[in-house]
Amino acid sequence: MTTSLGAKIKRHRQEKGYSLDKLAELTDSSKSYLWELENRDTRKPSGEKLTKIAGALSVTTDYLLDDNTEPEEEVFKEAFYRSFKKLDLDDQEKIKQMIDMWGKKD
Template sequence: MTINLGAEISRRRREQKLTQEDLAELSDLSVNFISRLERTKDQNISIQKLDSIARALNTTTPDIINNAYRSKPVKSSEVSLDSTPVFVKKVANELRKLPKDKAERMCKAFIILLKEVN
């Protein structure tokens, strides 16, 4: 039995209404890498890159691997209840890139701003 991680990643990405560009940005990988991974059956991917993709898709690496082996895929919505909008994921991704203290200050400022708008 062969495993096609790219097909599973593509299926999950489409279910979450993400483009390849969105997934690339959320996982800090290139669009070319995501595209090649999804369209080829012969993948060579490091566990670190697969972990990054899994986090961007709000799942786990073992879940992607296990689901890629299944004959009938499990929908992401059956596995994860996360329906976070793409722009919120992008903000969270950018915050993860900051040093912890700076990210914390940004979050506090954002919360204050949200409270003022409401």
């Protein structure tokens, strides 16, 4: 399924119950700028702006940019990585060892 950047932003904004005003506030953007992103394919956000939008919508920038990526897969990976980074180093190492063990199954 191919979905444009604008369509993804609009869908996730609406799923979160955000108005254009609210998303603009969360991303230090203007309402008109976000409207143009959602409705016209002519605007391309900067990396910084795209990162802010992705964070506010709880998706990854890769998901927003890739026309074929499914959101659930990317959101899960991003959430897992954020949780992993918050663990202390000993717990991170234990998880790495478990992953290595699972990968060695024949």
